[in-house]
Amino acid sequence: MNRINQLFERKKENILSIYFTAGYPGLNSTIDIAEALEKAGADFLEIGIPYSDPLADGPVIQNSSLKSIENGMTLKVLFEQLKDLRKRVSIPVLLMGYVNPILQYGVEKFCASCKEVGIDGLIAPDLPMYEYEELYINCFRGSNLSNVFLITPQTSEERIRKIDELTNGFIYLLSSSSTTGKDVSLSDVTENYFSRIKAMQLKNPTMIGFGISDNKSFSKATEYANGAIVGTAFVKLLGEDNYMERIPEFVSSLKGKQEFA
Amino acid sequence: MGLEDTMSYHVNERGYFGTFGGAYIPEMLYPNVEELREKYLVIMSDPKFQEEYQQLLRDYVGRPSPLYFAGRLSKKYGANIFLKREDLNHTGAHKINNTVGQILLAERLGKKRIIAETGAGQHGVATATVCALKGIECVVYMGAVDIERQAPNVARMKMMGATVIPATSGSQTLKDATNEALRDWINNPVDTHYIIGSVVGPHPYPDMVARFQAIISEETKWQLKEKTGKENPDYVMACVGGGSNAIGMFYHFLNDEDVKLIAVEAAGKGVDSGESAATTYLGTEGVLHGSRSIVMQTPDGQVIEPYSISAGLDYPGIGPQHAHLHTSKRALYVSVTDDEALNAGLELTRLEGIIPAIESAHAFAYLDKMKFKGDETVVVCLSGRGDKDLANYMNYFGF
Numbered sequence: 035m036n037r038i039n040q041l042f043e044r045k046k047e048n049i050l051s052i053y054f055t056a057g058y059p060g061l062n063s064t065i066d067i068a069e070a071l072e073k074a075g076a077d078f079l080e081i082g083i084p085y086s087d088p089l090a091d092g093p094v095i096q097n098s099s100l101k102s103i104e105n106g107m108t109l110k111v112l113f114e115q116l117k118d119l120r121k122r123v124s125i126p127v128l129l130m131g132y133v134n135p136i137l138q139y140g141v142e143k144f145c146a147s148c149k150e151v152g153i154d155g156l157i158a159p160d161l162p163m164y165e166y167e168e169l170y171i172n173c174f175r176g177s178n179l180s181n182v183f184l185i186t187p188q189t190s191e192e193r194i195r196k197i198d199e200l201t202n203g204f205i206y207l208l209s210s211s212s213t214t215g216k217d218v219s220l221s222d223v224t225e226n227y228f229s230r231i232k233a234m235q236l237k238n239p240t241m242i243g244f245g246i247s248d249n250k251s252f253s254k255a256t257e258y259a260n261g262a263i264v265g266t267a268f269v270k271l272l273g274e275d276n277y278m279e280r281i282p283e284f285v286s287s288l289k290g291k292q293e294f295a
Numbered sequence: 296m297g298l299e300d301t302m303s304y305h306v307n308e309r310g311y312f313g314t315f316g317g318a319y320i321p322e323m324l325y326p327n328v329e330e331l332r333e334k335y336l337v338i339m340s341d342p343k344f345q346e347e348y349q350q351l352l353r354d355y356v357g358r359p360s361p362l363y364f365a366g367r368l369s370k371k372y373g374a375n376i377f378l379k380r381e382d383l384n385h386t387g388a389h390k391i392n393n394t395v396g397q398i399l400l401a402e403r404l405g406k407k408r409i410i411a412e413t414g415a416g417q418h419g420v421a422t423a424t425v426c427a428l429k430g431i432e433c434v435v436y437m438g439a440v441d442i443e444r445q446a447p448n449v450a451r452m453k454m455m456g457a458t459v460i461p462a463t464s465g466s467q468t469l470k471d472a473t474n475e476a477l478r479d480w481i482n483n484p485v486d487t488h489y490i491i492g493s494v495v496g497p498h499p500y501p502d503m504v505a506r507f508q509a510i511i512s513e514e515t516k517w518q519l520k521e522k523t524g525k526e527n528p529d530y531v532m533a534c535v536g537g538g539s540n541a542i543g544m545f546y547h548f549l550n551d552e553d554v555k556l557i558a559v560e561a562a563g564k565g566v567d568s569g570e571s572a573a574t575t576y577l578g579t580e581g582v583l584h585g586s587r588s589i590v591m592q593t594p595d596g597q598v599i600e601p602y603s604i605s606a607g608l609d610y611p612g613i614g615p616q617h618a619h620l621h622t623s624k625r626a627l628y629v630s631v632t633d634d635e636a637l638n639a640g641l642e643l644t645r646l647e648g649i650i651p652a653i654e655s656a657h658a659f660a661y662l663d664k665m666k667f668k669g670d671e672t673v674v675v676c677l678s679g680r681g682d683k684d685l686a687n688y689m690n691y692f693g694f
Contacts, residue, residue, distance in 0.1 A: 086597040087470065087583065089477045090321040096464060108595040133319055134582040138596030159321035160582070164309075184322040188484050193325075211323040211484035 036154045036178045037126035038203045041078060042239040042260065049261025050075070050252070050289055051241060052268050053130060055082040055098040056115075057107025059272050064115050069122045070278060074285035076125065077261065080157060083109060083131025090159050092215030094266045098273070109139045109147075116151035128155040128182065128203075136161075141170050145177040155180030155203045167200060180204075186211045187227040194234065204239040207231060207259060212244055215266035220245065220254045228258035249290040264288060304549040304625055306616070310498025313623060315589075315615035318497035319582045323481040327489075328585075330404065332499045338403050339396075339506065351395050352510065355428070356385045358392075360511075362518035362674070367646040374667035377528070378649070378677045379515055381540065388652065388679030389511060389540045390421035394490055396507035398425040401488035408432045408487045412476040414441055414469035414536065415607035415654060416448025417679055418492030423457035433457040436475040438468035441606045448683050466600035469536070469610045473584050493537025494614030497585030501614050508543025515674055516547055525672060530665075532557040533676035534657040535628070536572070536608035538617045540678035545626060556626035558617065559657045561603035565632055572601035573630035574613045575621045583612040589621065604633040604687060607654040607679075631660040637691050639663070640681060652679035653687060 041049070052071050056064045068079055084102035088095060119127065129148065136144050136158060148156070156179060166174075166181055174181050180203025185194055188211055197205060209224055210216075231240065242255035243263035255262035271277050271284055310316050310332070318328055338344055352358040361380045369376045381389035394411075401409060409426050411433070413419030419435040426433035435452055439461040442449050452459050462471040473495075480489045494501040494508075512531075519525055531548055533541035535558040548554040563571035571577060574589055581590035583598060591599040591611035601611040613621075620626040631639075640656035643649055651659065655678045662675070681688065688694070 084597075086465070087474055089474045089584075090323060090481060092478075100464075103597055110595070132582075134590075134592070134598075135596035137582060138579075138592070138594065160319045160585070162317060162319055165317070186323050186326075186484070188326040189322060190326075208323065212482050213323075213478045216482065 036180060038078065038128070038154045038180050041126050042204065045077065046260055048256050048289070049077045049241065050285070051078045051080060051261060051263040052076045052285070053080040053082060053263060053265035054268055054272060055084055055095065055102050056112050057084060057102035057105045058098040058269070059101065059277070061105040061107060062115065064112070065118055065122060066278065067272070067281070068119065068127065070281040071285065072123050072125050074282040075289060076285055078126040078128070080128045080130045080263065083112065083129055083135055085132040085135055088132060090213055092213045092266065094215045094269050098269045109135055109144070113147045113151060116153065120152040126154045127152070128157055128180070129153055130157040133158050133161045142173050145173045145179060148179055149177040153179070155182055157182040157206060159184055163196070163200065171200070182206050184208055187224070191234070194231070194236070198236045198238055201238050204241050204260070205236060206263070207240050207242045209242055209245045209255070214244060216245065220251060225258070232258055249288055252288050253290060304616070304620060304623070306498070306502040312501070312616045312619035315587050315618040316498055316501060317587050318585060319587065320497045320585045321481070323484060324477070324497070327480060327484060328497050334404065335400065335499050335503050338400055344399060344403065348396055348399055352392065356391050356395060357383065358510065359514040359518070360384055362515055362522065364522065365647050368643065371646065372662050372667060373669055375670065375672045376662070377519065377672070377674045379511060379544065379674055381511060381676060381678045382649070382651065382655070382680035386417070386421050386424050387682065388417040388421065389508060389543060390418040390492055391424065392510055392543065393492065393504050393507040393539065394418070394421040394425045397488070397490045398429055398431070401431070401490070402429065404488060406486055406488035408434070408483065409490055410434045410436070410476050410479050410487055411490045411492060412436050412469065412472040413492060414438070414472065414609060415605065415652070416441065416445040416452070416683060417607060419457070419459070420448050420451045420455070422490050422492070423452040423455035426457065427455040434479065435459050436462050436472040436479070438462045438466070438472045440467040441469065441472070444687070445606055445683055468606065470598065477584065493539040494542045494616055495537040495584055495586065495612060501586065501616055504539055505542040505546060505616060508539050509546035511540065511543035511676065512545060512547035515544070519672070519674065523672065527551050527554045528674045529671040530555045530557060530673040532559065532658045532661065532673065534559050534608060534654050534678060535613060535617060536561070536610045536654065537612070538614040540676050542614060542616055544674070544676040545620070549625065556620070557661065558626050558628045559661045560628060560630040561605055561608035561636070561657055562630035562632045563602040563604070566630055570602035572603040572609050572611070574611065575628040576630060578612070586615045588615040588618040589613050605636065605653040605657065607652070608657065629661055629664070631657050635660040637688065640688060641692060649677070650681035651677055652681050653684045655679055
């Protein structure tokens with residue numbers, strides 16, 4: 035059991051996860067932001083590994099990724115920074131990134147580094163299921179890492195079952211097939227899809243992502259899943275002035291404890 | 296491992312060429328790519344599909360394209376040099392062989408909207424053309440830099456009714472146009488077909504595009520026999536960016552080990568100048584645009600912006616089948632610089648009265664580096680005509 039499994043054991047609803055790109059806006063801002071998010075009440079975190087060609091991302095995350103690379107962020111630098119992670123952050127932390135930088139770092143070395151610094155899981159959108167299953171699953175399990183797969187409204191039931199079988203953390207439900215940061219409204223169609231997934235009674239918890247940017251969309255999403263993930267809206271904040279001071283307000287307005295609107 | 300099959304130069308049932316290929320795509324693209332994987336061979340082997348495809352290649356594209364004996368060029372280099380005249384196809388390049396095939400496939404998949412990426416604009420034009428032919432909506436992504444340097448092709452696409460969207464990220468060239476096209480496909484998962492223009496992308500694209508371009512070598516085989524009585528040439532040469540004309544030119548010679556295959560990459564300002572697109576020389580194994588191949592990248596796995604004067608070769612990767620042909624040493628991968636290509640373009644023009652695309656001129660530039668024994672037979676793929684490059688030629692030579 036890693037921190038992700040423990041969290042979902044303990045908490046079944048209204049779980050909030052926040053994504054942000056490592057090394058953005060400043061090379062060394064990664065851990066400060068993680069700590070601030072935990073203090074503000076985020077339940078877990080996804081730290082993005084920057085990549086030059088992030089084809090599933092919209093302009094906001096693309097730009098953060100580009101800036102981070104310009105700042106000098108690499109996986110090697112990131113793992114150096116993350117050596118302090120568990121001194122300051124206790125909530126679950128996943129890395130999220132495209133497969134090429136991980137392949138260049140070396141998958142086995144990647145798993146070992148994750149274990150060493152206390153990373154709990156990986157979301158690699160372009161890592162093929164067959165390659166994970168045939169080549170990397172033992173390495174991940176050996177390092178107590180959850181590998182999280184995405185599903186979309188177009189993913190077949192058979193494939194969802196297979197993903198549920200291979201996953202040991204949570205399943206990432208995309209509210210629609212889109213790149214990140216699109217203005218996705220949670221329409222009737224989307225709700226039918228969420229209901230369909232809910233009725234499948236998967237063994238893994240589910241988190242809804244893409245298009246979650248405020249308390250309204252967060253509340254709606256959490257009706258259908260154990261929680262929801264906010265990415266672009268937070269990365270946008272990181273591009274603005276005084277972002278560190280504004281993190282508590284950002285998180286609590288998402289959760290709806292206080293209304294700042 | 297289970298991913299290796301080095302016995303063949305063709306794709307295995309899992310979508311790999313040796314260790315290269317596969318489908319490294321986010322889940323949002325999976326249903327579309329999977330649908331294509333399940334159906335492409337079935338559709339392509341349907342006699343009705345073949346009938347329509349062959350008829351369009353004949354009556355619309357103008358195939359077979361001639362195999363032309365280039366007498367003065369042959370004399371200069373001391374070999375019997377034949378040109379496979381893909382420049383004489385409708386729209387002026389080999390790209391249309393693939394777009395005609397894919398538009399028929401898209402129709403059979405029930406798709407209502409076509410997207411494409413383009414570098415030099417030839418693939419964009421070829422896609423806009425078949426969309427006009429079929430009355431299907433067409434959106435072409437093109438790097439903002441390429442829009443600048445290939446203005447005539449942008450105008451042609453617009454005249455055909457296509458929407459041309461500039462890719463403004465990264466180096467604003469082919470790589471970035473491909474990213475934008477893939478993002479479009481993610482956001483339009485139901486009614487859209489993505490016509491990839493080269494032998495790159497997730498499986499089944501590299502194999503599918505190769506099959507549509509294989510007509511180049513299929514015709515060359517019988518044309519050469521007809522003209523010379525020979526079964527095979529000694530050398531087959533083509534330029535390589537992503538590598539679609541080269542795969543088409545090599546395809547039916549892959550298992551004839553007596554035929555030497557030469558693929559010419561764009562060295563830009565020189566392979567070690569920092570401004571180059573010579574992928575096999577500068578690249579390492581990695582994943583780009585959905586397949587495992589050879590990629591120009593930093594040790595950390597960030598893709599390096601390539602450079603070539605030729606927009607069609609300005610790509611930091613190479614098709615996975617090429618990566619396999621390179622590592623298995625079935626084909627020889629070499630490179631020539633901008634200067635060498637431009638001069639070879641002028642030479643072909645002066646010796647044979649044919650202005651080649653700067654892409655194709657790269658293949659011709661390598662002739663000067665070869666040692667021929669005298670009566671050897673060489674086929675060079677003249678993948679496209681040079682009209683689109685006149686500004687570059689004029690600028691360089693000061694005409």
